[in-house]
Amino acid sequence: MTASKTNPGYFFEDFRVGQVIRHATPRTLTEGDRALYTALYPTRFALPSSDAFAQACGLPRSPLEDLIGFHVAFGKTVPDISLNAVANLGYAECRFLKPLYPGDTISTETEIIGLRQNSNGKSGVVWVRSVASTADGERALEWVRWVMVRKADESAPAPEPVVPELKPAVPASELAIPAGLDFSAYDFAAAGERHRFGDYAVGERIDHVDGVTIEEAEHMMATRLWQNTAKVHFNARFREDGRRLIYGGHVISLARALSFNGLANAQTIVAINAGSHANPCFAGDTVYAWSEVLEKAETAAPGVGALRLRLAAVKDDPTPAPLRGEDGKYAKNVLLDLDVWALVPV
Amino acid sequence: MTASKTNPGYFFEDFRVGQVIRHATPRTLTEGDRALYTALYPTRFALPSSDAFAQACGLPRSPLEDLIGFHVAFGKTVPDISLNAVANLGYAECRFLKPLYPGDTISTETEIIGLRQNSNGKSGVVWVRSVASTADGERALEWVRWVMVRKADESAPAPEPVVPELKPAVPASELAIPAGLDFSAYDFAAAGERHRFGDYAVGERIDHVDGVTIEEAEHMMATRLWQNTAKVHFNARFREDGRRLIYGGHVISLARALSFNGLANAQTIVAINAGSHANPCFAGDTVYAWSEVLEKAETAAPGVGALRLRLAAVKDDPTPAPLRGEDGKYAKNVLLDLDVWALVPV
Amino acid sequence: MTASKTNPGYFFEDFRVGQVIRHATPRTLTEGDRALYTALYPTRFALPSSDAFAQACGLPRSPLEDLIGFHVAFGKTVPDISLNAVANLGYAECRFLKPLYPGDTISTETEIIGLRQNSNGKSGVVWVRSVASTADGERALEWVRWVMVRKADESAPAPEPVVPELKPAVPASELAIPAGLDFSAYDFAAAGERHRFGDYAVGERIDHVDGVTIEEAEHMMATRLWQNTAKVHFNARFREDGRRLIYGGHVISLARALSFNGLANAQTIVAINAGSHANPCFAGDTVYAWSEVLEKAETAAPGVGALRLRLAAVKDDPTPAPLRGEDGKYAKNVLLDLDVWALVPV
Structure with a gap:
C-alpha cells in the first residue's frame, strides 16, 4: 500500500514568498448551489432569492449569495495551503469584485506573501493572497488569510521572516x-x-x-x-x-x-x-x-x-x-x- | 443590545379584518428546489419527474411538485402571520391555479378575513386568505388558514368577532x-x-x-x-x-x-x-x-x-x-x- | 384497508427468461442532481465539476458524474426487480455509453436473462440485463446484475434453470x-x-x-x-x-x-x-x-x-x-x- 500518489499538502518548509499556486478543481456554479445554500442556511435576502427583485435593482438576474463564491473559492485552497494547518489565524482585505451567477466557472490561485517560523521550530505562519477568477479571466474575489502550518521536517531551516502589511x-x-x-x-x-x-x-x-x-x-x-x-x-x-x-x-x-x-x-x-x-x-x-x-x-x-x-x-x-x-x-x-x-x- | 430592528411578528391585537399584508421575500424557483424535494421526500410521480412525460401530457415541460409552490408561498406568510401563533388550526379553499416551473418567481400577499378573541383574553383566532402570484402578476395559488395567535398586550380590547364562511x-x-x-x-x-x-x-x-x-x-x-x-x-x-x-x-x-x-x-x-x-x-x-x-x-x-x-x-x-x-x-x-x-x- | 392497488414487486416465480419490463418513472436530470451529488460525496473530479475544463477536453459542457446516471437508472429497477430481494449478488458488463447532461431524461428497461431456483425452494437467483435510454431513444448505459429473490408461493414450480454466460x-x-x-x-x-x-x-x-x-x-x-x-x-x-x-x-x-x-x-x-x-x-x-x-x-x-x-x-x-x-x-x-x-x- 502506498500513499505516494496522494496529495500530502504543503508543509511550512515547502512555501516560499512570491510562490504562486494554481489550485484544483475549477467549479461551475449552478442553481443547485443556490438551493442547497437556502436549505442549509436560513437566508431570506431578496437579492439572491428573486430574479424579479434583482432586476428591479439593476442586475441581470438574481446573483448567488456572495458567500457561495467565497466558500467555493476558499475550498480550492485547502488541499494546498491548509491541509497541514494547525489553525486558521485570520482574514484581511477580502473583496467581492463582482456578483456570481449560475453558469460561472471559478478557479483560484494563491500567492505566498509572508512567512514566519514559530520559535518552537515545529511550525510557522504562512500569509497568502488568493484570487478567484471566472473562466473569462475576470477577478471575482480576492482575500488574504494567514494560517499556522506544521513543518514535516523540523530540521528544515527557518526562512527569512516576511510579514506583510495589511490594511x-x-x-x-x-x-x-x-x-x-x-x-x-x-x-x-x-x-x-x-x-x-x-x-x-x-x-x-x-x-x-x-x-x-x-x-x-x-x-x-x-x-x-x-x-x-x-x-x-x-x-x-x-x-x-x-x-x-x-x-x-x-x-x-x-x-x-x-x-x-x-x-x-x-x-x-x-x-x-x-x-x-x-x-x-x-x-x-x-x-x-x-x-x-x-x-x-x-x-x-x-x-x-x-x-x-x-x-x-x-x-x-x-x-x-x-x-x-x-x-x-x-x-x-x-x-x-x-x-x-x-x-x-x- | 436592542431588538428594535428585528421582526416581532404580528400579535392578535395587531390584526384588522380587511388588512392586506405583502410578505417578504420574493423567491425564484429552480431545478435545485426540484432536486432537493426529490432528495427529501420519496416522490416518484412521473409528471414532476420527467420533461418527456410532461410533454406527452400537453405541458411545456415538467412542472415542479405542486407542494413546492405551496411550501414556498406558505413560508412567506410565517414571519407576519404565525410567528406568535400558538397553533395552526386549519386550512380551507386552497386551490393550485397553475403549474409552477423553474424560473418562476413567487410572492405572497395575505388578507385578514376573520378575527375572534378567545374567552381567556390571552389569544385569538385569525382567519387569513393568502394569494401567491408569479412575477407577471398571475395568481398561482390561494388558500385560507386560521391560526391561534397570542396577544402581546392582554389588555388590548377584543375586536368585533368576524368568522368567515368557508366551503x-x-x-x-x-x-x-x-x-x-x-x-x-x-x-x-x-x-x-x-x-x-x-x-x-x-x-x-x-x-x-x-x-x-x-x-x-x-x-x-x-x-x-x-x-x-x-x-x-x-x-x-x-x-x-x-x-x-x-x-x-x-x-x-x-x-x-x-x-x-x-x-x-x-x-x-x-x-x-x-x-x-x-x-x-x-x-x-x-x-x-x-x-x-x-x-x-x-x-x-x-x-x-x-x-x-x-x-x-x-x-x-x-x-x-x-x-x-x-x-x-x-x-x-x-x-x-x-x-x-x-x-x-x- | 387494502393493499390491492400497491406494488407488491415481482417474486421469483413471477419472472420468465426473455421477459422485458419497462420501469417507472422517467426522470429528467438537472443541475440540482449535480449539486446534491457534490454535497453528498467528496468528489472533486474536474470533468464533472467545470464547464470550462470539460470544453477544453472536447465535450460540449460539464457532464454529470457517471454514477448519477447509474444510480438513477438502477433505482428505477428496484420496485420491480429487487423489492423482494434477499441479496444483491453481483454486477457485470456495465457500460457507460454516453455522458449525461442536465436536461437528459432517462428511462430504464430490463430483460430477464437467467433464472435458477435455490435448492431450499424458497427463493431463487434472477439475472437481469437493464438498459437506460435518453428520451431520443439513445442508449446511455447498460448493465447485468443478479439478485436472490424470495418466492411468494413456495409451491410454485421451479423454472428450467438458465444461467447466462457473462464476461x-x-x-x-x-x-x-x-x-x-x-x-x-x-x-x-x-x-x-x-x-x-x-x-x-x-x-x-x-x-x-x-x-x-x-x-x-x-x-x-x-x-x-x-x-x-x-x-x-x-x-x-x-x-x-x-x-x-x-x-x-x-x-x-x-x-x-x-x-x-x-x-x-x-x-x-x-x-x-x-x-x-x-x-x-x-x-x-x-x-x-x-x-x-x-x-x-x-x-x-x-x-x-x-x-x-x-x-x-x-x-x-x-x-x-x-x-x-x-x-x-x-x-x-x-x-x-x-x-x-x-x-x-x-
Whole structure:
C-alpha cells in the first residue's frame, strides 16, 4: 500500500514568498448551489432569492449569495495551503469584485506573501493572497488569510521572516460595487424590513434573535459542496473525542443568514475586513448572532450606501455579554467575530 | 443590545379584518428546489419527474411538485402571520391555479378575513386568505388558514368577532385544471401503475405500505428551503424537552410522496379542501400514510378525472385504526388528516 | 384497508427468461442532481465539476458524474426487480455509453436473462440485463446484475434453470469513449494531480487516505434522489436492530469520490466489470477506500488511456489488509470490492 500518489499538502518548509499556486478543481456554479445554500442556511435576502427583485435593482438576474463564491473559492485552497494547518489565524482585505451567477466557472490561485517560523521550530505562519477568477479571466474575489502550518521536517531551516502589511479594513473607497446596482426604486416590503441606511447608527447593536441547532449531516453537506477537503470536518475517528470540527465558513454563513432579522436590507457583502473563529463549533451547538454598526459610507451607485458591520456568532447562550474577557481572550461561547462591509439602500 | 430592528411578528391585537399584508421575500424557483424535494421526500410521480412525460401530457415541460409552490408561498406568510401563533388550526379553499416551473418567481400577499378573541383574553383566532402570484402578476395559488395567535398586550380590547364562511370543500367545478393538460395518451407503464379513474371507488382505502423515519437534518433543510422561519423547527433549546417540532408541511409532503404506492397516477394536486395536523411530529418518528377516496368528478380536460382523497399520516404503528377515538379526538399516533383533490387519467 | 392497488414487486416465480419490463418513472436530470451529488460525496473530479475544463477536453459542457446516471437508472429497477430481494449478488458488463447532461431524461428497461431456483425452494437467483435510454431513444448505459429473490408461493414450480454466460470484464476494445473526448491539451494543474497513464503500473495500490463518517440523513437523501424505494434504507422500524441498511450504491459513490486523492485524473468511469457489496454499511461507519491497478489499455481517442481499477471500500480501520481471509470470505470491515474501467490522460 502506498500513499505516494496522494496529495500530502504543503508543509511550512515547502512555501516560499512570491510562490504562486494554481489550485484544483475549477467549479461551475449552478442553481443547485443556490438551493442547497437556502436549505442549509436560513437566508431570506431578496437579492439572491428573486430574479424579479434583482432586476428591479439593476442586475441581470438574481446573483448567488456572495458567500457561495467565497466558500467555493476558499475550498480550492485547502488541499494546498491548509491541509497541514494547525489553525486558521485570520482574514484581511477580502473583496467581492463582482456578483456570481449560475453558469460561472471559478478557479483560484494563491500567492505566498509572508512567512514566519514559530520559535518552537515545529511550525510557522504562512500569509497568502488568493484570487478567484471566472473562466473569462475576470477577478471575482480576492482575500488574504494567514494560517499556522506544521513543518514535516523540523530540521528544515527557518526562512527569512516576511510579514506583510495589511490594511485593518478595506477602505470604503475601494469597495467594488456591482455594475448596474441601483437601489433608488428599492422595494422595502418585498425585502422584508423598512430600515434604511439612515436608520442605522454607528455603535448600534442588533440582536438577530433566532437560534439554529446544527446537525452533522448539514455541515458536512455544506463543506463537501464547497469541495473543502479538510479531514477534521468529515471523519469522526480523526479526533479522540469522536467529534467532527465544523468548517468555520459554515458558522459565517449561519451568522450572515440569521442577520436577516434586523439587517434584511444588507443585501450583499462586498468585503470582509477581518475575522476570527474564536472557538470551535460542533454538531449540537445552537448558534445565535448579533451585529454592531462600525462605520457608514456613501457609494457612487444610485441609492446604495455601505455599512461596516461587526457580525458575531455565539453558541448556546444568547445573553448579551462582551465577546472578550478582561484578559483579552474570547469568551468560551464565542464562535465568530467578523468584520464586513455590506450594501444597503439609502 | 436592542431588538428594535428585528421582526416581532404580528400579535392578535395587531390584526384588522380587511388588512392586506405583502410578505417578504420574493423567491425564484429552480431545478435545485426540484432536486432537493426529490432528495427529501420519496416522490416518484412521473409528471414532476420527467420533461418527456410532461410533454406527452400537453405541458411545456415538467412542472415542479405542486407542494413546492405551496411550501414556498406558505413560508412567506410565517414571519407576519404565525410567528406568535400558538397553533395552526386549519386550512380551507386552497386551490393550485397553475403549474409552477423553474424560473418562476413567487410572492405572497395575505388578507385578514376573520378575527375572534378567545374567552381567556390571552389569544385569538385569525382567519387569513393568502394569494401567491408569479412575477407577471398571475395568481398561482390561494388558500385560507386560521391560526391561534397570542396577544402581546392582554389588555388590548377584543375586536368585533368576524368568522368567515368557508366551503367544506372546493367544488369540483372550481378546480383549476392546468392549461393544455391532456391524459388521453397517458403512458401507464412510465407512470408506474395501471389504475385509472374508473378503478377507484368512493369509500375505498389504499394503504401506502412504506414507512420513512425522519431525521433532524432533513426537516430543517426542507423548512429552510421554504424560507419558513418558525423558531420551533430549528432551535433545540426552544422547547424544554430539547426536541424540534417538525413543520407540518414536511409531513404533508412525506405523506403525499408515500401515496405514490397505490396512487401513482394521481399526478397533480389541484386543491386542499381541509387539513389538520393532529399531533406534533419529531425526528425519529416513522411516518406511514393511507388514502381514502371521498369523491370522484369528471373534468373538461381530455382524459383527465379528479379524485377527492383523504390523505392520512400516522406514526410508528401502521396498523389500520380509526383516526379518531369515540370521544372525537385524534388518536395519539395520527399526524395528518388532509382532504385534497388530485387529477388522474380516466 | 387494502393493499390491492400497491406494488407488491415481482417474486421469483413471477419472472420468465426473455421477459422485458419497462420501469417507472422517467426522470429528467438537472443541475440540482449535480449539486446534491457534490454535497453528498467528496468528489472533486474536474470533468464533472467545470464547464470550462470539460470544453477544453472536447465535450460540449460539464457532464454529470457517471454514477448519477447509474444510480438513477438502477433505482428505477428496484420496485420491480429487487423489492423482494434477499441479496444483491453481483454486477457485470456495465457500460457507460454516453455522458449525461442536465436536461437528459432517462428511462430504464430490463430483460430477464437467467433464472435458477435455490435448492431450499424458497427463493431463487434472477439475472437481469437493464438498459437506460435518453428520451431520443439513445442508449446511455447498460448493465447485468443478479439478485436472490424470495418466492411468494413456495409451491410454485421451479423454472428450467438458465444461467447466462457473462464476461469476467468488459474488454478494453468494447469501452464506449465519449464522442469528442480529447485529453491531448489536458490541464493537470486544474485537475489536481500530475500522474498520467504512464505513471500507473499494473499491480500498484493507491491508498486514498481520507475517511468519511456517514449520517442517516445523507444516505437517505441520496437514495431518495435516485428514486430507489427499497424499504430497508428508510424505515428504522424495518430491522429488529433499528438500523437502516445503506444503499450499496452510496458506498460506491463514496469510494469513487475518495479515490480523487491519488486518482484525480481518472476523470470518468466507462465500465463496471464486477462488484460485490461485501458487508452491510450503516450510519456511523467511517468509510475509507483504496485502489489497485488491474490492467491498462490504450484507446482511439486523442490523449486518452484506460485504467482498469479495483476500487475497495473498508470501514473504520484503514490499516492495509487482505480483503478476503484464508477461507476466501471477505473480512468483516470490507464494504465494497468493485472492478471498473476509467479514462485518464496519457
